Amino acid sequence: MRMKKMLPLLLIAVLAMALLAGCGGGQEGTSEQSTSIKVGGSSTLSPIIAKCADDFTEEFKTWDKVDAGLPAEPIVIFVSTGGSGFGLKSAVDGTFDFGMVSKDLNDEEKAQFAEGVIVQLGSDVLDVAVNPQNPIVNVKPDLTTEELRAIFAGEIKTWKELDSSLPDRPIVVAVRDLGGGASEVFDKAVMHGTPISPEALQIPSMGALAGKVMDNAETIGYVSSGLVNQNPDKIIPLSVDGIAPTIENIISGDYKISRPLLLVSPSQPDAKEQAFLDYLQSEKGLTVVEDMGYVPVAK
Amino acid sequence: MKSKREKPFIAGVTTIAVLSSLLLLGMVFFMFRESLPIWSDIGVFQFLTGTTWRPVAAEPIMGIAAMLVSTLWVALGALVIAAPIGFGCAIFMAEFAPRSLAAVIRPVLNMLTGIPSVVYGFLGAAVLVKYFEATFDLASGESLFAASLVLAIMILPFIIANSEAALRAVAPQIRYAGLSLGVSRQYYTVHILVPMARKGMIGALVLGLGRAMGETMAVLMLAGNTLLLPISWFSKGEPLSALIALEIGSATPGTAHYQALFAAGLVLVVLVITVNLMMNTILAGLKR
Numbered sequence: 001m002r003m004k005k006m007l008p009l010l011l012i013a014v015l016a017m018a019l020l021a022g023c024g025g026g027q028e029g030t031s032e033q034s035t036s037i038k039v040g041g042s043s044t045l046s047p048i049i050a051k052c053a054d055d056f057t058e059e060f061k062t063w064d065k066v067d068a069g070l071p072a073e074p075i076v077i078f079v080s081t082g083g084s085g086f087g088l089k090s091a092v093d094g095t096f097d098f099g100m101v102s103k104d105l106n107d108e109e110k111a112q113f114a115e116g117v118i119v120q121l122g123s124d125v126l127d128v129a130v131n132p133q134n135p136i137v138n139v140k141p142d143l144t145t146e147e148l149r150a151i152f153a154g155e156i157k158t159w160k161e162l163d164s165s166l167p168d169r170p171i172v173v174a175v176r177d178l179g180g181g182a183s184e185v186f187d188k189a190v191m192h193g194t195p196i197s198p199e200a201l202q203i204p205s206m207g208a209l210a211g212k213v214m215d216n217a218e219t220i221g222y223v224s225s226g227l228v229n230q231n232p233d234k235i236i237p238l239s240v241d242g243i244a245p246t247i248e249n250i251i252s253g254d255y256k257i258s259r260p261l262l263l264v265s266p267s268q269p270d271a272k273e274q275a276f277l278d279y280l281q282s283e284k285g286l287t288v289v290e291d292m293g294y295v296p297v298a299k
Numbered sequence: 300m301k302s303k304r305e306k307p308f309i310a311g312v313t314t315i316a317v318l319s320s321l322l323l324l325g326m327v328f329f330m331f332r333e334s335l336p337i338w339s340d341i342g343v344f345q346f347l348t349g350t351t352w353r354p355v356a357a358e359p360i361m362g363i364a365a366m367l368v369s370t371l372w373v374a375l376g377a378l379v380i381a382a383p384i385g386f387g388c389a390i391f392m393a394e395f396a397p398r399s400l401a402a403v404i405r406p407v408l409n410m411l412t413g414i415p416s417v418v419y420g421f422l423g424a425a426v427l428v429k430y431f432e433a434t435f436d437l438a439s440g441e442s443l444f445a446a447s448l449v450l451a452i453m454i455l456p457f458i459i460a461n462s463e464a465a466l467r468a469v470a471p472q473i474r475y476a477g478l479s480l481g482v483s484r485q486y487y488t489v490h491i492l493v494p495m496a497r498k499g500m501i502g503a504l505v506l507g508l509g510r511a512m513g514e515t516m517a518v519l520m521l522a523g524n525t526l527l528l529p530i531s532w533f534s535k536g537e538p539l540s541a542l543i544a545l546e547i548g549s550a551t552p553g554t555a556h557y558q559a560l561f562a563a564g565l566v567l568v569v570l571v572i573t574v575n576l577m578m579n580t581i582l583a584g585l586k587r
Contacts, residue, residue: 043548085551170438177524179355179556180549195353201441202524202537204545208424215429218438 036076037273041087041100044124044181044294045261046079049100049280051288053077056279066275077276084181088112091264097273101262102181104188116265121280122289122296125225125258126185127237127245129210133217134236139165142239148190151220154197159218173200174212174221182206185259186222190240210235222257225250226293250295261294327568334562336555337361346562350528354546354556361559363566365528369443369536370567373518374511376447376532377454382504384451385458386493389500392459393466394488411456420520423449428521441523444532449517454507461506465499466492502581509574513567515540539567 039049057077063070082090084101091099092112102124110118128148130136140163143151150156152173159166175196176182187193203209203221210227213219214234225245228235237245240257249255269277279285286296337346341361349362388408392401423445431440469492477487493500523535524545537545543560550557 083548083550085549085554089552172439177545177549178353179546184355193357195356198526199535200525201439201535202526202545204519204524208520212439216432216439 035073036078037098037276038078038080038096039098039100039263040078040080040082040090040096042084042102042181042261043081044102045100045121045263046081048121048261048289048292048294049263050079051292052280052285053079053276055284055288056276063272063275067271070271070275088264092266094266097269098263098265101264103184103259105262105264113264113266116267117263117269117277119263119277119281120260120297121263121285122261122294123250123258124181124185124261124294125245125250125255126182126189126222127225127228127235128220128240128257129213129223129228129235129237130220131213131215131217132233132236134159135166136163136238137236139163141236142242144241145190148240149192149194152186152191152196152200153194154199169218172212172216172219173197174203174209174219175200176206176209176222177202177204181259182222182224185257189257224293225295230293247295251298258295261289327565327572330561330565330568334558334565337558337562340555346559347566352526352542354550354559359555361555363539363542363559363563365526366537366539366542366563367566369522369529370512370538370540370570372529372532372536373443373446373450373522373538374508376443377450377511378504378508380447380451381455381458381507385455385503385507386462386500388455388459389462389466389503390488390493393463394484394492408456408459411452416453416514416516417520419449419453420517423517424520439523439535441521441535442533443522443529443536446518446521446538447532449521450511450514453514453517454510457510458503458507461503462496462500465496465503468499469495498581498584502578505574505578505581509571509578512538512574513540513571515544519544539563543567 039053040046057075060066060075062072062074064072066075080096084103087096087099087101088109089099090096105113105118128143136159147156147162151162151171152175154173156162156171158168158170160168162171173196175186178196183196201212203212206224206227209221210223210231213221213223214231223235223237225237228237228245239245240255243249243254243256245255245257250258263277263280265273281297289296341349346362347367348364349360350364351360351362352365353360392404396404427445427448428440431437431442431445473491473495474487477491478484482490518538519541522538522541524537524541525535526537527534529536543564546556547560550560
């Protein structure tokens with residue numbers, strides 16, 4: 001009998017403890033700082049880094065296997081997502097050892113890492129893409145930056161206005177959320193501050209945006225080159241100012257609509273962090289970048 | 300009799316109950332604090348009635364009128380679709396359904412509530428959007444209507460369950476009195492049962508409205524997320540919940556953009572709380 005009555009009390013105690021544990025969570029992290037590497041930021045980069053971290057941990061298991069000079073502690077690498085802005089901020093305030101950033105840094109941002117490192121792993125390239133059923137693929141596969149700007153700003157509203165041989169149907173402009181990394185890239189390379197048309201559909205993920213282009217013959221959108229390459233006959237990339245988004249043009253820098261994939265740290269990495277950085281920049285790391293659909297930096 | 304052993308138990312549950320309520324207050328306070336610069340710099344009126352949303356432009360302009368209208372339009376639209384179906388279903392279940400049929404329908408309806416909203420959104424995006432494009436020859440099929448339609452399905456189980464409960468709460472004496480006067484079951488249902496249960500049924504609607512306003516995933520995938528002020532049910536729009544879900548990931552903490560999203564969240568929370576208070580008032584009126 002007594003036990004039965006004690007049960008709710010016990011339950012309450014456990015619940016209260018869980019509540020308290022939740023409050024104290026913030027402090028536990030700091031004591032682990034020396035034994036684990038924490039990486040956080042851009043949602044574009046996090047799958048790449050997470051995959052590399054998995055491979056790295058799987059291959060070496062303990063740090064002394066990576067380099068005999070390191071202690072025989074297990075390798076622990078945390079990767080968390082929260083956007084490029086979050087990555088920058090958290091790297092600076094020390095929440096993470098490395099911030100993942102998928103955008104061009106301005107001079108002010110670069111200055112914060114003058115003492116530390118900025119490592120580029122690759123580029124995320126945005127292809128201006130349409131559905132294969134869209135006659136523009138044959139009629140006008142090359143747009144100027146100015147035409148693109150006018151389309152995305154909503155100044156050119158129908159395909160016919162773009163070229164008289166195209167159908168008199170509305171252009172469906174599909175973009176990622178305004179303010180996100182991809183929008184920023186497109187703004188810098190094409191829009192130059194012109195607001196995106198208020199009629200543009202904002203699509204919650206790059207995968208869904210690619211899906212929209214595949215499903216809808218009247219859509220034009222900017223799609224990650226990786227997704228375009230994975231769906232060769234379903235999404236057709238257009239050239240911009242006569243330059244097609246080919247690997248050569250991207251690496252040479254002639255194709256402008258792209259952003260770098262960066263890891264940043266405000267201080268010099270210690271031996272373990274350096275070992276992981278080296279792994280990321282090795283053949284294995286860059287292959288992951290390529291497999292995920294991005295263009296790796298020249299090996 | 301209160302034994303000595305009960306006292307710590309009562310103290311314990313009281314503490315937990317108070318803490319849970321404080322959680323809500325704390326959340327509203329936190330959102331208010333995070334969004335304070337918006338209210339003081341832009342102004343409540345300007346923020347709520349502005350129709351331009353350019354949070355990351357060189358000179359940011361932030362007004363959420365288009366999103367506010369989208370939220371209300373989508374939620375009220377869902378209610379318009381769900382109310383007749385929900386009430387009809389509830390009346391059938393409470394009054395006309397054979398016991399065996401009700402035993403099948405009720406668990407199925409309850410199960411509908413457990414389906415993750417992302418699944419609804421995904422199905423809507425895959426089926427509804429394409430259907431609208433093909434049937435109405437639209438350039439793109441996303442619309443507030445599509446979002447309302449899916450939301451209606453999502454809130455139906457709540458409306459049905461709560462209306463049915465209200466109908467069943469009508470005292471059996473009234474039923475016997477009514478039927479003994481020789482009225483038909485149809486007359487009894489329409490003129491006696493439903494009017495007696497009407498407050499509870501309105502409460503069910505209001506509960507559905509609250510849920511519809513806060514729902515995020517399905518509207519995010521179906522409403523189209525354009526920044527234009529919607530002018531019809533078939534316009535595209537971006538409800539508040541979709542706005543926050545889309546942009547919070549890329550907003551840098553501490554910027555006006557981030558604060559504005561918190562302000563939008565606060566507006567949504569206040570809307571939903573208002574709706575819930577309305578429901579409590581209705582239910583309190585019912586008990587009296």
